[in-house]
Amino acid sequence: MMDKAAGALLPALMEQAGAGAARLLLERGPELGLGEQARVVVLAGPGNNGGDGYVMARHLATARRDVTVVSAGEPRTELAKAARQAWSGAVIPLASFQPDSLLHAEGIVVDALFGAGFKGDLPSAPAAFLQGFKHRMALDMPSGVDGLSGDCAPGVAPCQLTAAFGRLRPGQLLLPGKAVCGVVKAVPMTMPPESIQAMEDAFPAAILRTPTEPVPAEAEGLLRFFHNAPGLWRLPLQTPLDNKYTRGVVSVIGGGVMSGAGRLSLMGARRSGCGLARVAVQAQSAMIYILGAAGAIIDELTPSVTLQTLLEDKRRHTWVCGPGLTSSEVMASFPVLLAAKRQVVADAGTLDWAAGAPEKLRGAAVITPHAGEFARVFNTPRMLGLLKRNRPLAALEAARLTGAVCVLKGSDSVVAAPDGRVAINTHASDGLATAGSGDVLSGVVGTCLAVGMAPWEAACAAVWLHGQAGQAASAREGGWPLAEDVAAELGRARGLATTLQQAG
Numbered sequence: 001m002m003d004k005a006a007g008a009l010l011p012a013l014m015e016q017a018g019a020g021a022a023r024l025l026l027e028r029g030p031e032l033g034l035g036e037q038a039r040v041v042v043l044a045g046p047g048n049n050g051g052d053g054y055v056m057a058r059h060l061a062t063a064r065r066d067v068t069v070v071s072a073g074e075p076r077t078e079l080a081k082a083a084r085q086a087w088s089g090a091v092i093p094l095a096s097f098q099p100d101s102l103l104h105a106e107g108i109v110v111d112a113l114f115g116a117g118f119k120g121d122l123p124s125a126p127a128a129f130l131q132g133f134k135h136r137m138a139l140d141m142p143s144g145v146d147g148l149s150g151d152c153a154p155g156v157a158p159c160q161l162t163a164a165f166g167r168l169r170p171g172q173l174l175l176p177g178k179a180v181c182g183v184v185k186a187v188p189m190t191m192p193p194e195s196i197q198a199m200e201d202a203f204p205a206a207i208l209r210t211p212t213e214p215v216p217a218e219a220e221g222l223l224r225f226f227h228n229a230p231g232l233w234r235l236p237l238q239t240p241l242d243n244k245y246t247r248g249v250v251s252v253i254g255g256g257v258m259s260g261a262g263r264l265s266l267m268g269a270r271r272s273g274c275g276l277a278r279v280a281v282q283a284q285s286a287m288i289y290i291l292g293a294a295g296a297i298i299d300e301l302t303p304s305v306t307l308q309t310l311l312e313d314k315r316r317h318t319w320v321c322g323p324g325l326t327s328s329e330v331m332a333s334f335p336v337l338l339a340a341k342r343q344v345v346a347d348a349g350t351l352d353w354a355a356g357a358p359e360k361l362r363g364a365a366v367i368t369p370h371a372g373e374f375a376r377v378f379n380t381p382r383m384l385g386l387l388k389r390n391r392p393l394a395a396l397e398a399a400r401l402t403g404a405v406c407v408l409k410g411s412d413s414v415v416a417a418p419d420g421r422v423a424i425n426t427h428a429s430d431g432l433a434t435a436g437s438g439d440v441l442s443g444v445v446g447t448c449l450a451v452g453m454a455p456w457e458a459a460c461a462a463v464w465l466h467g468q469a470g471q472a473a474s475a476r477e478g479g480w481p482l483a484e485d486v487a488a489e490l491g492r493a494r495g496l497a498t499t500l501q502q503a504g
């Protein structure tokens with residue numbers, strides 16, 4: 001698939017890949033404890049990943065390093081054969097190579113066994129060979145790791161260093177793949193725009209575009225995956241013309257039984273810079289909200305002041321519906337909001353209300369399930385399989401099924417749009433794993449929507465702000481922040497984002 005896809009460009013690309021990987025090892029090797037004299041053993045597979053290995057060996061030999069190539073299988077592609085031909089050193093078949101314990105301890109093995117073309121299970125002999133070394137570097141991906149999802153076949157040998165080719169791959173950012181890649185460095189690959197499609201075709205894993213990297217116009221739309229960061233989206237700056245309405249009105253449906261979630265959502269909206277936050281709640285349950293936050297407006301629902309009444313105010317176009325709501329509270333509000341064509345963030349209770357029936361969510365602007373909520377809503381065997389093995393595609397499928405942007409939350413959150421764009425967010429903190437931080441996030445999504453950002457950009461920005469606030473709160477609270485502490489950091493997070501997005 002490689003040769004067909006990238007055509008004549010490939011020899012140049014493979015040359016750049018191998019040369020770049022060699023340079024990376026020479027630069028970064030010492031800091032990974034790989035002495036100058038450490039022997040390098042390249043384990044070359046049968047495909048073009050192996051081809052990269054032969055090119056890398058040639059460049060290492062030119063740099064006078066002690067390099068040996070062990071072959072796990074004769075090259076099968078024209079490109080790899082040519083790379084093998086150009087390697088003037090010895091090639092030792094895996095079956096007859098006996099590494100000694102010193103080599104295992106002092107040397108480094110370069111994993112050029114499989115890259116983007118891996119599928120199925122790792123053959124045990126080469127996998128064991130890789131595992132025998134203390135130091136390991138991967139070309140493109142550690143063998144056995146799916147470049148798109150980060151899913152790992154049994155027996156993957158974790159590496160300290162991975163050379164990415166041109167751009168990062170989703171599988172290098174997503175767990176478990178991220179955990180076995182070690183330090184990932186993209187070696188520069190200059191390629192004319194038309195070969196980006198070739199890269200896209202040749203690598204089953206999509207190609208990540210760093211938000212600030214200019215991409216040739218011809219490549220727009222080809223690059224589906226993005227690494228979430230300011231610059232991929234732009235939060236509006238403050239202007240002298242601002243007023244509380246231009247900064248966006250966020251309305252939350254407040255729960256009568258569980259009021260804390262709604263209040264955290266309000267806090268998230270207000271702290272992330274919305275102009276006005278309001279909560280609609282049954283009058284008999286309003287007191288806790290009234291006492292909660294002086295700056296939020298409490299709309300008490302009574303037989304004469306219904307949700308419909310509140311919706312006569314057209315300025316209230318963005319709503320958060322779900323945190324702390326029971327199914328009956330969802331039933332009484334979510335369909336009403338959709339019927340009134342409002343922009344709705346569907347979270348928590350609304351997701352549970354749609355368990356097994358994703359079509360009930362159609363009409364929402366953004367849905368924000370964590371893995372448990374996702375499994376309850378999208379509970380077909382296929383979707384459950386994707387959730388386990390391929391979270392980018394799971395989120396993408398959920399977005400297509402509901403027509404809403406899907407934020408699949410986790411330690412690395414995935415933000416997928418119905419049009420196929422997927423952002424991977426690694427800017428977060430383990431400290432966020434505390435009850436209520438998802439409620440805070442729903443309010444931040446509300447703020448970004450209310451100020452006029454398109455749904456996918458709004459969700460990406462909100463997830464980044466939430467992650468930044470999580471990092472800051474975690475630092476301040478010794479690693480153990482409350483959801484309230486996370487909310488308290490959102491203003492500073494927004495300030496940082498608007499600074500960074502300028503630099504983008």
Ligand SMILES: NC(=O)C1=CN([C@@H]2O[C@H](COP(=O)(O)OP(=O)(O)OC[C@H]3O[C@@H](n4cnc5c(N)ncnc54)[C@H](OP(=O)(O)O)[C@@H]3O)[C@@H](O)[C@H]2O)[C@@H](O)CC1
Pocket residue numbers: 001002006010013014015017045046047048049050052076077113114115116117118119120121122123139140141165198199202203
């Ligand atoms: N795209 C570009 O522009 C660039 C791409 N570059 C490089 O190309 C790499 C992709 O090359 P690739 O497609 O040849 O795949 P690769 O991973 O080498 O292996 C495929 C071979 O392995 C075999 N095989 C697979 N699974 C197996 C298993 N479980 N057990 C046993 N065998 C298994 C498979 O056999 P088959 O499935 O065909 O029967 C096939 O023979 C990419 O990772 C990057 O390093 C760079 O040069 C930079 C520019």
Ligand SMILES: Nc1ncnc2c1ncn2[C@@H]1O[C@H](COP(=O)(O)OP(=O)(O)O)[C@@H](O)[C@H]1O
Pocket residue numbers: 370409410411412413428429430431432433434435436437438439440441466
């Ligand atoms: N280990 C982690 N690292 C980074 N972020 C995390 C981690 N665990 C959870 N999160 C984030 O914290 C939030 C948790 O949301 P959720 O589970 O809905 O909490 P709750 O429902 O209690 O409000 C999500 O945004 C998720 O991405």
Ligand SMILES: [K+]
Pocket residue numbers: 049111112113114115138139140141142143
């Ligand atoms: K590899």
